[in-house]
Amino acid sequence: MxxxxxxxxxxxxxxxxxxxxxxxxxxxxxxxxxxxxxxxxxxxxxxxxxxxxxxxxxxxxxxxxxxxxxxxxxxxxxxxxxxxxxxxxxxxxxxxxxxxxxxxxxxxxxxxxxxxxxxxxxxxxxxxxxxxxxxxxxxxxxxxxxxxxxxxxxxxxxxxxxxxxxxxxxxxSGSVGGVGDGDESRIIPKALAVAAGRYPHLEMNGDGSAIRDFxxxxxxxxxxxxxxxxxxxxxxxxxxGATPASMAEIVNAVERVTNQPVPVVHRPPQPEPPRLVADLSRITTELAWKPERSGLHDLIRDGWSVASRADR
Structure with a gap:
């Protein structure tokens, strides 16, 4: 085709x-x-x-x-x-x-x-x-x-x-062929950039309990x-989607994978949904799709392989 x-x-x-x-x-x-x-x-x-x-x-x-x-x-x-x-x-x-x-x-x-x-x-x-x-x-x-x-x-x-x-x-998130997500307004790229030393800290609204799907x-x-x-x-x-994770879980995972600290500055909570997670029953049933590389460790490891050597 x-x-x-x-x-x-x-x-x-x-x-x-x-x-x-x-x-x-x-x-x-x-x-x-x-x-x-x-x-x-x-x-x-x-x-x-x-x-x-x-x-x-x-x-x-x-x-x-x-x-x-x-x-x-x-x-x-x-x-x-x-x-x-x-x-x-x-x-x-x-x-x-x-x-x-x-x-x-x-x-x-x-x-x-x-x-x-x-x-x-x-x-x-x-x-x-x-x-x-x-x-x-x-x-x-x-x-x-x-x-x-x-x-x-x-x-x-x-x-x-x-x-x-x-x-x-x-x-x-993640990366393929040395190409990762360069948008550091997103939680994983920003946390990785902090781990790489490009920013002094990560700002987070509230206590980090909000859950999103990756x-x-x-x-x-x-x-x-x-x-x-x-x-x-x-x-x-x-x-x-594939892997629900809280913002705090992501920061902890980034620190474990990179072996680098990710200091967090907590800002006042903002009005935002506590949980946004995908129902995957349709795609798994009709297209026989299933995630293979979307564990949190894999997402962060592959993102780090790019972020750790990026000069942005």
Whole structure:
């Protein structure tokens, strides 16, 4: 299968490209990095440089492909409050640009589009663990933009233009091929950066008892490969999580794995849900997916393999 990966050189894209190539797929990469920019070595057959909102670039990238793994997006929750219009433009209008390009390609018979969605679309539901049928209620512009893109994907699927799969990812960590998560606004990358000596301490709201769900980027990448052959149509959503852990547990695990101290400065508690955990029954039953590298020790060890030598 010839598969386009948008955002192919990002944290998740890197892992997805590697898993696709390993499974025997031919990969086309779309990147917003300008031509001439040095790119990491990835097993891709073709690289197209262009913004996901650029119709001409997207048309070039989609030419001849059988499926798309759509990862190109803005993803930082805090930043989205400062740039809500930009998040909507990239995440929603960019998705529309991609789907329009596929619709214009009469030679493609209902291509598969696997969309990188997020648990942020759920907001803070009382129901735990969170199932895919929970009514979405995003609490930030990032989640709102991803929900709008998800709904657009569903409408196109139900129209018969595509077969659509939405992977609603919880917190992604770990590393593949020397590429880790560089967003130090997230708990594991920030704790690892403190362990590496780049920051004096980690700030934490409250006592660290809040629990979130984490998944290794390589386990997530395998979910993309499985989703290409998902026996569902026209649209299906799957949660992708694996390991619930509290903020305090993460700090303790980082100290054990790195053998370095992670000083914590506790800030006043903020209004936030005490627990956000994925119900994985759908993806494990329908796609036969299960996490293999998402234990807390593995997540942190693989993240540390990059963070310990990073010069950011």
């Amino acid at each position: 010839r598969v386009l990966v948008t955002g192919a050189y990002g944290f998740v894209g890197n892992a997805v490209v590697r898993r696709l190539a390993e499974a025997g797929h031919e990969v086309v990469a779309l990147t917003h990095r300008p031509p001439g920019t040095p790119l990491p070595t990835l097993p891709v057959a073709k690289v197209v440089h262009g913004d996901i909102r650029d119709g001409a670039a997207v048309a070039t990238a989609t030419a001849g492909v059988d499926a798309v793994c759509h990862l190109a997006a803005l993803t930082r929750v805090r930043e989205s409050f400062e740039m809500p219009d930009e998040y909507h433009d990239v995440n929603v209008n960019g998705t529309a640009s991609l789907l329009d390009a596929l619709a214009d390609r009469a030679a493609v018979d209902r291509p598969v589009v696997v969309f990188g969605s997020t648990a942020a679309i759920y907001g803070a539901p009382e129901q735990q663990p969170i199932g895919e049928d929970v009514t979405p209620a995003p609490g930030n512009p990032y989640g709102m933009s991803k929900l709008a893109a998800d709904q657009l994907l569903q409408r196109r699927g139900e129209s018969g233009a595509i077969r659509a799969v939405s992977l609603r990812c919880f917190n992604i 998944v290794h980027v390589d386990d997530l990448a395998r979910a993309y490969v499985l989703a290409l052959n998902a026996p569902v149509s026209p649209y299906r959503a799957y949660n992708v």
